[in-house]
Amino acid sequence: MNIDNPTISVVMSVYNGEKYIAETLDSILGQSFIEFELIVINDCSTDNSLSILESYAASDARIRIINNAVNKKLPASLNVGIRAARGKYIARMDADDISLSHRFQTQFDFMESNPELSFVGTLVKCFYDDDNVGSAYATTSAMEEIHFNFIDPSHDTERTTQLITAETYKTTRICHSSLFGRTDAFKKIMYREDVFAEDWDLYNRAINRGLLISKVPEVLVKYRIVNTGMCGQFNEQSKSDIRQKISKLNNGILKDCFSSGSYKNGLKFFWYHYCRFYLATFVLFLRRVFGIVVMRPLFKVMKAIYHALPPSALKFLFRVLSKINRYRIFHKIPVFNRILSISMAVLTANKDVNFAAFEDFSVKKRINIGIWTIEKKWAMGGLNTILKMIPTIISRNEKVRVINYGLHSEELIQEFLGFVDENFKVEGKIVSEHVEVISASTYRNNQIRFNKSDQFIAGFWEPAEDFIKFRKLQHFENDNFVYIIQDYEPSMLYRWGSEYIRSKATLEDKGYYPIYNNSVFVCGYMKSLGIIDGWNDEQVLHGEPCDTKPLPASNMNTSDIKLVFYSRPTVDKNVYALKVEALKLFIDHITDNKPQMLNGLEITGIGEKADDIEYRGVTIKNHGKVDYRDYVNFLKQFNVGMSCIISPAFAYPCLEFPRAGIVTVVNRFENRDLSSYSSNIVSCDNNVQSMFESLVIASEKIANTEERYEQSSFVLPGVNIEKATEVMLKAMQV
Known part of the structure; x- marks a missing residue:
């Protein structure tokens, strides 16, 4: 040159x-x-x-x-x-x-x-x-x-x-x-x-x-x-x-x-970088004025009503507001959301109204398990894995206390205990008779009353944070606890929420016995970050999803594409927008290249309710949460799947779909690539084009029903939760 x-x-x-x-x-x-x-x-x-x-x-x-x-x-x-x-x-x-x-x-x-x-x-x-x-x-x-x-x-x-x-x-x-x-x-x-x-x-x-x-x-x-x-x-x-x-x-x-x-660009730039700021400042000023002129007198009226109502009326009001409080749409209504928040805070603190904050509990020795909810509609995935520990613990003649960090009421407690009895068995025992349920607020406000021999299992980062914090009380005989590390905690290392720093601090604590739920991918990633040095084989779960099964090969649908995808629009790490764009490209592909399959094409999102999306005559349906009792049979109608999550861990549909005989697109992430475990899994990168191309590959594999059936029975590295619990109990000297 x-x-x-x-x-x-x-x-x-x-x-x-x-x-x-x-x-x-x-x-x-x-x-x-x-x-x-x-x-x-x-x-x-x-x-x-x-x-x-x-x-x-x-x-x-x-x-x-x-x-x-x-x-x-x-x-x-x-x-x-x-x-x-x-x-x-x-x-x-x-x-x-x-x-x-x-x-x-x-x-x-x-x-x-x-x-x-x-x-x-x-x-x-x-x-x-x-x-x-x-x-x-x-x-x-x-x-x-x-x-x-x-x-x-x-x-x-x-x-x-x-x-x-x-x-x-x-x-x-x-x-x-x-x-x-x-x-x-x-x-x-x-x-x-x-x-x-x-x-x-x-x-x-x-x-x-x-x-x-x-x-x-x-x-x-x-x-x-x-x-x-x-x-x-x-x-x-x-x-x-x-x-x-x-x-x-x-x-x-x-x-x-x-x-x-470039006046048009100038106006856009001025609006985006200047007007929005000034507008936000003005709105803040209006809110302050509104608070003085409207909200303060309103709160005085609310206070007078509160003192005038009898306990029975306050209990009824608390039940009504508790139900309203479950729906996010009410949290977005100005003024009303503030009234709702204050009313709930006042009523929650009233022991004549809210038994949960002042509920009694046994002071006998218990193994405490902190979980994020007791609502049975969420009793799938990681929560189901934790609950599977209970029969093994009870079979050792131990008592269990569940500490609930979610919505809490007597009705929910009874539904939860009924679910436990329905799904978990211990020979010669009724499981619910050995399980106590309390709220996280009771746990936090009564630490000193707990039995000194109590031991703790953190099902996610928040109870781990609590136990680390309560060490300074020097009340318990054992400063160590068990930490079930779910996909949520390592995902927080990618800053999906404001709890990032708090979650990371719990992972960096050296005083816990870990159980890694998600095969070798989460612990391997944590080791690469220097958070842990290594692990024992019995501390790694191979994944405990719902026990999905495929249809017999002869009954599998091959004529039409029935596609199911894991849809969580409000959870950033589930990259809902990328999935939708990939699905649109897939619809384009079918429309332009295989128009004869268009009439039979069905696309269904599950996991969280959202608006349906219409695109080129095809509806991308958002079914919402599937009841755990219907889930296994529900999946049998599909032959193509997609479950992508930006996290070192995988979402359980990444296993549940392919084990149901569904050829499933699953994204690679860091040290995770699941396609080596089953040909029912097609790996993709974390972008729209790769997701779309992998969907095309998956749709072309549905005709091979024998392979889909044979490849549905795969297992990831690790042990089941029962084995991990047995080893954990020995480590806890139970």
Whole structure:
């Protein structure tokens, strides 16, 4: 190649990047497209970065090192590189990321085929820096789904370009390390040198000038989430400094919108980043005024009514409000939700009204099990696994106390005990006679009254947190407890909710005996994070889903596609939106390629009630929760399934569907790939296109009924809950 006339100029700035710079350079120099120069701006590094760069430059003439006389920061250093670029195209690269070997060739071909485009990014695979696993400033899923892998689900270039043009004003949509563009476009725009998020600023200014940005629908860059990088350090600044820098960034983009004549973009930007804030502030002011003028007098009236009503009327009111309180829709009604909340708090604290808060309990020795609900409609999955421990414990002549962290009433207690008797047997004993149920509030308010020999089993993170907290009382003889680690706790390591820090702290506690419910995947992942060092085989459950069975091969439906998917719209980790988009692509595929199967196509979501979705004449039904008594037979009507969850653990439908003879799409995650255990499982990646392609594969396998039947009886590594409980009791010296 002619090193004085390269096709691509790679621009990279380095400041104290010795830890990863060699890996990054190797990924660039190993590109299949070799017609490039690598311009590296050393921004006054004080570590070993320069010597590493010079050693590489000595053996590869394509590397040009430019040393800044003073530390200019990233945007200014990139402008130095852009001015020095000699190629037709410029490729951006950060000093700690990795380019796949065919990145340059793919982006070059893409730009040559789409001359209307000025810039193009790629899909990105995010991963954590070695030093910040579990404590990074952002999650891999958030960075990928919200920012870097923002793309039209069908991967159509024109529609992706339109999406990026229409939505970039909200946030960045292109990974900076994946950016590839025409050199004249870079030199026309350049970076603003005095702002944070210079890449987002550049994209907005490019769009304001009519330049088009798109994305290659392929992962070509691995992005390292580093707390010591610009984003990580930015998040560690004071709130006032952060607000000041964001304000400066937004003001600059807004000013550019109007100075460039991009008035529509300016109005959208002003609404999204300014008006919404001012509106929220005004609404807060109105709420304060409303509280003084309306709510305070109303509360006085409520107080007078409360004192005037007899206990029988208050009990009736408590029952009514308790039922209303179960429905989320009432929590969303302004004013009423506040009244409901206060009324429930007052009535709950009244011992003449709410027996649960002041209920009696036995002070004899018990094995306590903390669970999230006693409602029998939820007695599936992980809760069912925990309840299976009770017969083994009772067979040892032990008494059990269930501590309920969910809705609590005498009616629910009796229903729960009836369920226990119906489903769990111990020879010569009625199980419910050996089980006591109390509320979590009773547990928390009466610790000192519990028998000192009591032992505790935490069914999820909240009772684990309570027991850790109550150690300081030094009341119990044994400070250790048993922790049934469900999928929920490790999922919290991916920050699906506000309890993330609390949940993680319980996992990092060293004073528990663990039982890992989800085969080797959860404990393996926790070991990779350094939370645990290892485990015993008897501590790992092979999964305790409902005991689903397939139809005989001769009775299986092969003529029509009957598809069932695990649907939980309100639970982020269940990626409901991705599943729906994949299902729409699947409907497109059937409509365009197999129209004869369209009339028989049925799609049903189970797990949580939601609105049905109509698409091209096909209804994506949302059936809601299936009663545990009907579940096994309910599944026998289906032949294709989908159960994807962004978690180290798997949801139980990932096992229940294929064990019912349903060819099921299940996503890979970290160290989990279930397809090796059964051909009834088709693995996919965590994106719409892969889910759709796997659905097509699954639908093509339904005709092989003999294989579906034979592959339904698979078992994951681990032991059953009865065996694990026996070993646990020995460890507890019961």
